[in-house]
Amino acid sequence: MEIFQQILFVAALAVVIWYITQRIRLISRAINLGRPENRFDHANERLKTMVLVAFGQKKMFTNLLVGAMHFVIYAGFIIINLEILEIVLDGILGTHRLFAPYITPIYPILIDVFEVLAFGVLAVCVIFLCRRFVTKVSRFQQERHREMTRWPRTDAAVILIAEILLMIAFLTWNASDSVLRDRASSGSLGHYGELRGIVPDFLISQFLKPLFANFSDTGLVGYERTAWWLHILGILAFAVYVTYSKHLHIAMGFPNVYFSDLQPKGEMQNMPEITKEVQLALGLPVTTDPNGSQSNDNGEQPAEIGRFGAKDVQDLKWINLMNAYSCTECGRCTSACPANITGKKLSPRKIMMDTRDRLEEIQRGWKANGNDYRDEKSLLNDYITPEEINACTTCQACVNACPININPLDIILQLRRYRVMEESEAPASWNAMFSNIENNMAPWKFSPSDRFNWAEQVNEVK
Amino acid sequence: MTQDVKTYTVPTMADMAASGEKPEILFWVGCAGSFDDRYKRVTIAFVRILNHVGIKFAVLGPEEGCTGDPARRAGNEFLFQMQAMSNIQVLNGYNVRKIVTACPHCFNTLKNEYPELGGNYEVIHHSQFLQALINEGRIRVKDGQPFKGRRITFHDSCYLGRANKVYEAPRDVLAALDADLVEMKRVRANGLCCGAGGGQYFKEPEPGKKDVNVERVEEALSTGADTIAVACPFCMTMMSDGVKNKNKEDSVRVYDISELIAQGQGL
Structure with missing residues (x-):
């Protein structure tokens, strides 16, 4: 029986590891569709940002209470995972609480900490479910935000309920195990008695012990095994599910912050390929691009200049695509967006969700038709409409609001560049503004020679 | 002195260059500051402050052109870079080092986006400039x-x-x-x-x-x-x-x- 469980466990573990490896490959292949750009520079600054924003969750604390609650889940996730190590080794070796005899003095302290965190995670997940579905925090509601369709709402519920179930499994497993230790005085219950006197009751689960008072010994062993298996299989299933979910941020958040923008938020990225054209047009000497940003990491020059701006995900930079996979769809960006607040169709969250949806559509195409498959669709028009991108005030509120430094604005601006430079599809009044700048050196129809006329009024009494 | 008649002056870079002078700062007026009736009053107010505290400044006058900010944000990178490079030619021609402007859009573009195109200046916004004048006690x-x-x-x-x-x-x-x-x-x-x-x-x-x-x-x-x-x-x-x-x-x-x-x- 023991060995059967061990084989089953190793098999489950192997399948999950294999499957997740496939998922990681597929996702990194999708991210690498983006244009190359070196973001491995300024390691110290990047590391500092990652420590503060990702590990320290600095931006989550804009709202102190929500920040603290999210921190409980985050800390719980990281710290309880230490226990997973023991659980996995127990599963492989067929042991029971492998570490307890070796670290006897601190073992109960560790488990107590895990239990307190588990209880915290459970409580916060219940509160978060209430925020979504009972008190109905506005940014999660479909009535207010059209991108919050059935799947994103279901996804959020699945994640929260799964975490609640996992924590219940963990706590009741400890409780049933404690009861088994109590009963195993005569050594009748096999290994359950071995830790008697070594492992005491735990901080939270001791209060759950009465639940199991009426269980028979067999029933109790059955529950203990079931809870153990549900907990670990749940975690493995969760790990697979996460790769399909908005919840992928638990892994992607860290690299995403590390590689996030370092320049001032107001700075738009230069297009060196245009600099050359403009220098030629103005009869200026053509300077070589100081950053070599046309070459990729290997220093290779692209065979041809791609299109100006972005029509589809391949035209975006890889960081934009990593952003899309890191987005948790929390909607802080959209709540801060002046266009969205005043009822325009633009939602920065939708920009990120559309980008990921488009990438996943391409992935489905690869699976069905081979890795060279290209469909006829594009991010612009099939997912994001011109009406949305035209409504952006480039105020950077979305960029500022994102707890993990995602930049929806960068995508919007690249789509605009495509619309204007490749399709000449700007709103008519923008075209008028362009021609004014071109002809009059000002966005309005004033004669450039009148530009200094204001100085005549400088001595006039107001 | 019988009458306190204030006379404000607005020298241009061309005037300065002609007389072999160099201003401490270039005041970048911007399109709105030059053409918008309401904002012209702001330009005038700022010029009066500059005169009042006795700072040697100059403007580009008719040689100034849109920084290209609205074109760039709307997606017209060509137009932006045309504007930027023309302006950089003028600014570098006068060997401009320090620029103050009352427009945050000009400020952002000149400060963050011109360096990559060859325009390197110390750029400050008029709020920072006024703050310094107040801190130094030059405005009370x-x-x-x-x-x-x-x-x-x-x-x-x-x-x-x-x-x-x-x-x-x-x-x-x-x-x-x-x-x-x-x-x-x-x-x-x-x-x-x-x-x-x-x-x-x-x-x-x-x-x-x-x-x-x-x-x-x-x-x-x-x-x-x-x-x-x-x-x-x-x-x-x-x-x-x-x-x-x-x-x-x-x-x-x-x-x-x-x-x-x-x-x-x-x-």
Whole structure:
């Protein structure tokens, strides 16, 4: 029986590891569709940002209470995972609480900490479910935000309920195990008695012990095994599910912050390929691009200049695509967006969700038709409409609001560049503004020679 | 001296160069500062302050052109770079080192986006410039000036605030006025846009339930302020229009911070 469980466990573990490896490959292949750009520079600054924003969750604390609650889940996730190590080794070796005899003095302290965190995670997940579905925090509601369709709402519920179930499994497993230790005085219950006197009751689960008072010994062993298996299989299933979910941020958040923008938020990225054209047009000497940003990491020059701006995900930079996979769809960006607040169709969250949806559509195409498959669709028009991108005030509120430094604005601006430079599809009044700048050196129809006329009024009494 | 007639001068870089002089700073006026009737008053107020404190400055006058900011944000990178390179040729031709401007969009573009195209200058916003003058004691707002008891709220411009993290300078300038400063709910990094940026100023807004400037003015009015202080020509127009939309133009005024300082100086 023991060995059967061990084989089953190793098999489950192997399948999950294999499957997740496939998922990681597929996702990194999708991210690498983006244009190359070196973001491995300024390691110290990047590391500092990652420590503060990702590990320290600095931006989550804009709202102190929500920040603290999210921190409980985050800390719980990281710290309880230490226990997973023991659980996995127990599963492989067929042991029971492998570490307890070796670290006897601190073992109960560790488990107590895990239990307190588990209880915290459970409580916060219940509160978060209430925020979504009972008190109905506005940014999660479909009535207010059209991108919050059935799947994103279901996804959020699945994640929260799964975490609640996992924590219940963990706590009741400890409780049933404690009861088994109590009963195993005569050594009748096999290994359950071995830790008697070594492992005491735990901080939270001791209060759950009465639940199991009426269980028979067999029933109790059955529950203990079931809870153990549900907990670990749940975690493995969760790990697979996460790769399909908005919840992928638990892994992607860290690299995403590390590689996030370092320049001032107001700075738009230069297009060196245009600099050359403009220098030629103005009869200026053509300077070589100081950053070599046309070459990729290997220093290779692209065979041809791609299109100006972005029509589809391949035209975006890889960081934009990593952003899309890191987005948790929390909607802080959209709540801060002046266009969205005043009822325009633009939602920065939708920009990120559309980008990921488009990438996943391409992935489905690869699976069905081979890795060279290209469909006829594009991010612009099939997912994001011109009406949305035209409504952006480039105020950077979305960029500022994102707890993990995602930049929806960068995508919007690249789509605009495509619309204007490749399709000449700007709103008519923008075209008028362009021609004014071109002809009059000002966005309005004033004669450039009148530009200094204001100085005549400088001595006039107001 | 029988009569205190103030005479303000506005030298151009061309004048200066002709007489072999070099100004301390170049005042970048910007298109709104040059052509917009309301913002021309801000330009004049700032020039009067510069004259008053005796700073050797110059403007480009007719040689100045749009920085290209609205074209770039709307997606027209060609036009932006044409503008940028023409301006950089002029600025580098005069060997300009230090630029002050009252427009956060010009400020952001000159400061952050011109270096990559060959234009390297020390660029400061007029709020920072005024803050320095106040700190150095070169501007002292006299007691009993018209600000006592007035309530002023400051509207953060996106391209000054979030874009470049200049939050305190305009507030320090206003603090020198000895008025009652009140903050809106969404301020500094969380400040709400006036609705003009990203080329929005130059087109009709997309369909929605409200205009952004109205949303922002409602927030400003809720503070009970009688003065909305701005530090950007586009915020100026949007906030003024919003105040009109709410029929409050008789009781609530929109001023640039340099106008308030000029008023305080009796300029």
